[in-house]
Amino acid sequence: MSNLLRMVAICAIAASLFPLRIAAQPVMANYGVAESQSANIERLARLMTVRILTPTASGSGAIVRRQGQVYTVLTSWHVVAFSQQHTIIAPDGQKYRLLGAPLQLGNADLAIVQFRSSIQYQVTRISTDLLTVGEPVFAAGFPMYRGGSSTTTFEQGILAFRFTQGVVSVLPPKSLAQGYRLGYTNDIAVGMSGGPIFNSQGLLIGINGRVKNRDPDFGVYAFEDGTEPSGRMLEQMVNSSWGIPISTYLRFISPYSSLFNYQANSQSAIKIASCQTKSACAD
Secondary structure, eight states: OHHHHHHHHHHHHHHHHHHHHHHTOOHHHHTTOOHHHHHHHHHHHHHHEEEEEOSSOEEEEEEEEEETTEEEEEEOHHHHTTOSOOEEEOTTSOEEEOSSOOEEOTTSSOEEEEEEOSSOOOOOOBOOSOOOTTOEEEEEEOOSBSTTSSOBOGGGGGGGOEEEEEEEEEOOSSOBGGGOOEEEOOOOOTTOTTOEEEOTTSOEEEEEEEOSOOOGGGTTTSBTTSOOOOHHHHHHHHTSEEEEEHHHHHHHHTTOGGGGGOOTTOHHHHHHHHHHHHHHHTO
């Protein structure tokens, strides 16, 4: 009995000492990523993220390649598909016109655009690792509206930059329509579509595309084969933001590196994209 009392006393002392230490660990606040590490990733994100303006809307993009003075930006197709006029605002605030027309990657909600500059901009490093539920992720981009209002942020340019932190929440067994297969808890906003999603090493793992809490009655959470998720998975999906994994982009461009050399009026580029679409859509 004395041993039992001694153990109880030790447990009571431990309970009085350790809760404060545990509470002081901001594990849930920063999802296990040190504040300094998060700050470093944000600094990188600011150097790699561009804003894309049209006369009536805006989106975001990530610089993924540089060849001489030509930069390639990965963005969402819906950011660039509905206008003939596009302006890229680089991380230093410089503005550029596109070199040619945007090029959609197959049927995915992804596109590449290019601009020319003699200034050296940071190019994102891309992750080839598999994603896991619960791993920290960071989303960047430029909201089109000031919080909760209908006032646009167009005149703010790159000052509208937003950086959010969260975790991977859903990795469905098959893709939703248009290539969406990465659900995450980060809060993103209209205008952040096309912006980069980074892992805790600052590597590009995806592209923003859809905000949380979309109406499921419109079929946005149906799989690309027409089937529907279970009730439990649907609830997770609705509560998640959605992006396209960078693996989709890599699958498209790896056999067709010449895509980076396309010109606006090049029929050969269109032909390459058409062949690429067929091969990608076959699997």
